[in-house]
Amino acid sequence: MLKAVSHSKNEDSKSVTVYYNNEAAVDWYKKYEHLDILYIIGVRIIAEVMESQVQVKQARILDVAAGTGLTGIEVTKLGFENIDALEPSEEMLKKLPRNVYKNIYKEALDPVKQSSIPNNSYDCLVSTGSVLEGHIEGAHFSEFVRILKPGGLIIFNVSDRYSDFRERLEDDLQALMEDGSLESVTKQRSVYFYNFEDANIYTIRTA
Numbered sequence: 362m363l364k365a366v367s368h369s370k371n372e373d374s375k376s377v378t379v380y381y382n383n384e385a386a387v388d389w390y391k392k393y394e395h396l397d398i399l400y401i402i403g404v405r406i407i408a409e410v411m412e413s414q415v416q417v418k419q420a421r422i423l424d425v426a427a428g429t430g431l432t433g434i435e436v437t438k439l440g441f442e443n444i445d446a447l448e449p450s451e452e453m454l455k456k457l458p459r460n461v462y463k464n465i466y467k468e469a470l471d472p473v474k475q476s477s478i479p480n481n482s483y484d485c486l487v488s489t490g491s492v493l494e495g496h497i498e499g500a501h502f503s504e505f506v507r508i509l510k511p512g513g514l515i516i517f518n519v520s521d522r523y524s525d526f527r528e529r530l531e532d533d534l535q536a537l538m539e540d541g542s543l544e545s546v547t548k549q550r551s552v553y554f555y556n557f558e559d560a561n562i563y564t565i566r567t568a
């Protein structure tokens with residue numbers, strides 16, 4: 362079994378990007394891609410949840426924290442044609458399949474600064490294995506609301522391993538429900554994308 366890497370509360374997006382730009386981390390990551398079938402199954406399940414919610418194949422989709430593009434690949438296999446990627450790590454981007462994505466944003470989402478993506482751009486944001494400590498956190502969800510069209514969807518998974526983080530995230534989502542930014546937050550049980558971990562898949566609809 363491959364060893365998962367933990368991420369701490371004190372990591373900022375710059376140090377996380379340095380981590381993902383580190384050759385050792387990229388090698389570690391490559392092993393998951395090729396050796397762990399669960400990785401692919403976890404990503405495929407996210408793509409299928411997305412398919413069950415997004416009826417139009419031309420819907421504009423953003424793969425958030427796309428890594429090496431495994432989510433985009435699975436989403437494309439389901440017939441979606443209009444997928445963009447956002448990913449800050451140069452090393453990850455080198456492996457991203459260019460034929461899968463129309464536009465690629467090389468940037469990190471920052472909770473206190475808007476990204477370069479215009480308002481109301483996307484029908485759906487999808488993210489696998491990237492909503493976690495020091496990566497994408499509750500504070501980033503206002504930016505998601507900004508770049509989504511009204512009634513747009515956010516679909517992502519969070520492992521049971523990050524249960525403390527998940528509790529804080531759910532509090533942040535509740536606050537966004539209460540201020541009218543989100544219309545609904547639903548979750549379902551699933552496998553994560555490595556190490557036989559269980560996870561929640563969240564489907565969030567903006568107001």
Ligand SMILES: C[S@@+](CC[C@H](N)C(=O)[O-])C[C@H]1O[C@@H](n2cnc3c(N)ncnc32)[C@H](O)[C@@H]1O
Nearest residue numbers: 374381426427428431450469470489490491496
């Ligand atoms: C565990 S990888 C998952 C990658 C991909 N979604 C997959 O399933 O293969 C986490 C990714 O999140 C990206 N990331 C971390 N913090 C980020 C941020 N603030 N904004 C955008 N991407 C971020 C990293 O560069 C890395 O590629």
